[in-house]
Amino acid sequence: MLPALTLLLTYQLVGEVIAQFFALPVPGPVIGMALLFATLALRGAVSEELRGTANGLLQHLSLLFVPAGTGVMLHFGRLADEWLALLASLLVSTAVTIAVSALLMRMLMRRREAEDKA
Amino acid sequence: MTPRLGEIWVYLSASPLLGLSLTLLAYQAAFWLHKRCNGHPAANPVLLSVLALVAILWATGTSYATYFEGAQFVHFLLGPATVALAIPLYAQFARLKRLALPLLATLVAGSITAALSAVAVAAALGGSRVTQLSLAPKSVTTPIAMGIAERVGGLPSLTAVLVIMTGILGAIGARYVYRLLAVKDEAVRGFALGLASHGIGTARAFQESEQAGAFAALAMGLNGLATALLVPLLLPLLAG
Numbered sequence: 001m002l003p004a005l006t007l008l009l010t011y012q013l014v015g016e017v018i019a020q021f022f023a024l025p026v027p028g029p030v031i032g033m034a035l036l037f038a039t040l041a042l043r044g045a046v047s048e049e050l051r052g053t054a055n056g057l058l059q060h061l062s063l064l065f066v067p068a069g070t071g072v073m074l075h076f077g078r079l080a081d082e083w084l085a086l087l088a089s090l091l092v093s094t095a096v097t098i099a100v101s102a103l104l105m106r107m108l109m110r111r112r113e114a115e116d117k118a
Numbered sequence: 119m120t121p122r123l124g125e126i127w128v129y130l131s132a133s134p135l136l137g138l139s140l141t142l143l144a145y146q147a148a149f150w151l152h153k154r155c156n157g158h159p160a161a162n163p164v165l166l167s168v169l170a171l172v173a174i175l176w177a178t179g180t181s182y183a184t185y186f187e188g189a190q191f192v193h194f195l196l197g198p199a200t201v202a203l204a205i206p207l208y209a210q211f212a213r214l215k216r217l218a219l220p221l222l223a224t225l226v227a228g229s230i231t232a233a234l235s236a237v238a239v240a241a242a243l244g245g246s247r248v249t250q251l252s253l254a255p256k257s258v259t260t261p262i263a264m265g266i267a268e269r270v271g272g273l274p275s276l277t278a279v280l281v282i283m284t285g286i287l288g289a290i291g292a293r294y295v296y297r298l299l300a301v302k303d304e305a306v307r308g309f310a311l312g313l314a315s316h317g318i319g320t321a322r323a324f325q326e327s328e329q330a331g332a333f334a335a336l337a338m339g340l341n342g343l344a345t346a347l348l349v350p351l352l353l354p355l356l357a358g
Contacts, residue, residue: 008198028197030339062163063145069282073175082246084243086253090256090283094314100227101337101357105224106303108224116225
């Protein structure tokens, strides 16, 4: 577990350094994820140890959002003032985004599969 | 007895241990309840944990800053967890290569839809400009969204909360959208949910299947990139 955790943190660190150095709008951990993905793709395998540690972290991914979510208590005033605009925006936008993405991807995948058969 | 308890409270409330343990306890309880409800999406563990924590902090008069001194250790793990998403992603590598074009087209369309629809609905209902700007990056994972909000003139801490709410709404509501549209493919279900609802949607997708989870993780990562690039460009178009 320790080597795998060290590996993950090192990739994050390298990602942060790249993001800062090139003043990229993308956060370090996302660059770290891209780099690790590229490494795995080049090497062609994932060690059991890394897989186990990653599963452990991702199994309770939800937990990691709890501290930021609790920050809702800082914004009760604004939420009370603008609750309708906020709630409608989140509801409509989330549903529409899921629908648009799912329909478009399904359409494009079917076309791709039809091409593969042709 | 009581003054002694008071002293202990003063001691504990000054140490990060309390915020950290409370976060874990609240989550464990929420997760237990989630299981008891047969994993029903409405019994979302993040939602339940946040409700419990806000109630406890409010009842004990503890500030968010004090709480966060302990909770930051959990918050910090978002970084390595994001990096770790490369592993389930890699497991789907063969399939991803074949689907590169459909995925990219969906990503761009979904990313623009997420940002513009959120800003447009809030604007139409009289939401303030700061609220609109804070809403624009609401579909991407917390650290990215906060960075974007700061860049475009929103409130990063408000964005963090809106991001979590978006995640919870997506995790709860996606199944109804999918039922309505008869979306059955695991890859599509995962990708659309990860795109719209980042890590919380991804956590939900992993409960459905490993494949849905991997596509959700991919969408979440890609949408982080896409939104970071697109939102600063798109917002001037909407400037009211």
